Amino acid sequence: MSTAAAPGIDDRVLDELAQVVGADHLLTAKPARLHRARVPAPFPVHRWAEHTPDAVVLPASTEEVAEVIRVANRHRVPVVPRAGGTGLTDGAVPLRHGILLDLKRLDAIFEVDLEDRTATVGAGVNMLKLNEVLGKHGLIYPDDPASYPCSLVGGRIGTGGWSLVGSRYGHTRDLVLSFVHVLPTGDVIRAGDGGARKISKSSTGYNLKHLLMGHQGTLGVATEATLKLYPRPEAELSPFWAFEDYDTAHRALREIVRCDVATFAGAVLFDEQKVAYLRRDDEAYIPQPANVRALVCAVLYGNEDEVRAGGTRLLRTARANGARYLGDEISEGDWAARHDRYATPLHGRTKAGQVVPMSWHCEDAAVNWTRLPAVRREWHRIVDELRRDSDVFDDWGMFAYTSARTGVDYLTEIDVGIWEQELDDAAWEAWVRAKREIAQVAVAHGGSISACHGACRAGEVDIVPEELGGAYDVMRQLKRTLDPNNVMNPGKYGLDGAYQEDLT
């Protein structure tokens, strides 16, 4: 079977793309292409050229997106969709060059339905900007990643996004009712619960909505979405508590979640290495006494009387479980900053303590509450070994965020500073080995490689077949069926193998 594995685009393809999107929206200059080669995920900066697209297109409609993909199929050229480019896996990073499909011009708000409380928007709409419009109507679309001010609805669908307030409102998969999806062949369908646009529960047919979310651009591209809206909260409360050790904080977290407060929107556990990291540079934590070694925060949104009642219950429970309230200033300031982690200036330390410029890399997994301490120990051991051998890496500690209001599982992340200017092949290989081990630990403890980012990054992607078992074979069959020419984001998730073996 012929595939689009070979890089390079000839003038004939460029002419056809220009006819589709207009010459002004076809970019071939080097800066436009280099810009769109990487995301904030780990990236081998010393091999930047390997990931540069051959051309960038900025379509303005579903029809233009579909036609771009048809051109790609005719000429067997790879297509990589990109929305905000804020993903923490490498879904938007081209592995085979080709056409970069930038969705930012799909930025229309088509409808705000005040009666059924939905909004229909283009894939290039940002949640913050959408909520500025919805706020005038007393409504909110509560999809809240750490990239809230800069990520886009289309990227949230393509990556299966996780939300900070998902324990109250659900995550992207719950908040998106349906979407217009361009398949890898260029055919256009609506994916939802059933075939309707604004239905949250249907039993008609297969549930294609979940299949076509979180595929990292390997199964096509969403161009327009209909979203579920909530009343804008009257009140917010975000208490932060300090603990003398991680184990006490871990137990207190369980008790706080078990309060089952209706306005509870999420909780976060900071481990000892995270507190030590914050104590270097973060204005909230620099002055904290030395006996502050772990933290928990919770956040509540809803009607003011309910937030007050629920908050009182959480404060009482936290106090009974060894917590010390850090005060309103830290609590309110730190929570507000969590909506926008991408604005954080970043630097790390050499082992001698000197400041070096570092970028932030975050390895995540979904882990049950009971397994958090063991996973934490093993992940820090892996990063400690990296740091022992090289100043390129710095352990910035771990967070664990509730994914659901019952507290069953947590988005668990270890943050690692990387001195990118010093990356070379040896350091990159060490990093990829470490990522593979980090993923193996999560799976060995009954978890999943990623709760939020996706699992197609180098290293961890090798463990995906182990985690998914027979389901991985189904993934490959689906990929080959829906994308017969392997044009959509080839190379991701090891899916090139679907075209090289007899899968029958």
Next chain:
Amino acid sequence: MSFRPREETVPPEARQITDVAVMRFEHIYEVDPKLMQEHVRQQPFPNWDTLRVAHSRHDHLAWMHTHWATVVVSGDALLRELDAETGPAD
């Protein structure tokens, strides 16, 4: 902003807060300059700009609260109510 340029280019005396951080303006912490000698050097920064950056950050955080909800409930106030009901924690 000060009247004379030199008053903006001479920062207030640093006070050591921890072994890695100093403070020149109230509640604005800086990395201890001795940790910025080899790979990243500190740059001259006018006082007004330091304050502008800090104030802008506070403005941004305040904006984010009002973006998400009308009222921010005070945990300190709820704790005082709790203490009044049950007595303060040990």
